[in-house]
Every structure is written in structure tokens, then in C-alpha cells.
Amino acid sequence: MDIRPCTDADLRVLCSRWRTPGGVPEAHHARQRDGQATYLVAWQDQEPLGSGVLQWGGCIGSNARTAYPEAVELNHLQVRDQYRGQGVGSALIAAAEDRASQAGRYQIAVGVAEDNPDAERLYRRLGYCPTGAIDVSQYDWITPEGAVRHETERDHLLVKDLGPTLERAR
Numbered sequence: 001m002d003i004r005p006c007t008d009a010d011l012r013v014l015c016s017r018w019r020t021p022g023g024v025p026e027a028h029h030a031r032q033r034d035g036q037a038t039y040l041v042a043w044q045d046q047e048p049l050g051s052g053v054l055q056w057g058g059c060i061g062s063n064a065r066t067a068y069p070e071a072v073e074l075n076h077l078q079v080r081d082q083y084r085g086q087g088v089g090s091a092l093i094a095a096a097e098d099r100a101s102q103a104g105r106y107q108i109a110v111g112v113a114e115d116n117p118d119a120e121r122l123y124r125r126l127g128y129c130p131t132g133a134i135d136v137s138q139y140d141w142i143t144p145e146g147a148v149r150h151e152t153e154r155d156h157l158l159v160k161d162l163g164p165t166l167e168r169a170r
Helices: 008-017 024-033 062-067 088-102 117-125
Strands: 002-005 037-044 047-055 072-079 107-113 129-142 148-161
Touching: 002 088, 008 024, 008 037, 008 047, 024 037, 024 047, 037 088, 047 088, 062 129, 062 148, 072 088, 088 107, 088 117, 107 117, 117 148
Parallel strands: 072 107
Antiparallel strands: 002 037, 037 047, 047 072, 107 148, 129 148
């Protein structure tokens, strides 16, 4: 498995092999081009297995951002159905943690929807701790059939310390 930031060439392959309505991969890639994020994609040869977005500007939710202003946020983590349970999600999380640590960041955060206990178990197993911070977000998404769905999501923030940076050690 190879995990790397999505290139322009990768984006073309990704969009043809993993059809996602609504231009989601293109939006993630645009944020990466603007320097706001790193759009990580896990690959097996030319097959995309999963992806996640490392937000360099910090936590997206206002309560999370206030509570943890120095944290980077990993969000939009997803693994294609046929590759779940094979370590792809854990590998993407580890790659995001490595990138954040290499950039001198010492905290990484994830918002976990309260109706997603499997994701929370995974993050806790990987050392993420609940913080008590909760943010509510609303968004629209497009089904594979082209229907627009509106969602309201309550996300619980989990945070992991990545270790001291040079600034913190002084």
C-alpha cells in the first residue's frame, strides 16, 4: 500500500476508479493546491483504497478550534467498502500523524459523529482521547443516484498528542 498526497494525475485516476458525486475529491485536491490541506490517498497499484484530509488551518468546528487552537484536524477519512477491515484506515491515520509531526505540529484532532461508534473505537485504539468538545455541523451531499441529502451531524472531538516539538521542548 502506498499513501501519498493526491497529485493532478492521481486525481484523474481517483475520479475514474472511485466515483464520488458532487466533486468531493476535486474540492479536497483544490484545498491541497491552495496549501490549506494535504489530501492523502491510499493506493494499491492504480486502485484507490481510501483517503483522508489533513487540515493545516486547524479544527473545523468552532468549539474544537477554541479548545484546541494548535491542533491540525484529520477529516473526511473514508475507506472503500471492499477494503475495510484490512488496515487501510489505520495506515491513513498513521500517515497523517507522520505528516503533522514532520511539520512540527504536536496535536492532531478528529471529529467523530456520535452515530459512528466503529470510528470512535478505532481512534481510541490508536491513542486518541475524548475531549468533551462537541460541534454540530450541517451539510448537503449527493447520493450516487444524484439526489441531494441534507445532514445534521454532532461530532465529538478526539485528540492525540504527537510528542514535543522543538518549540515546546525549550
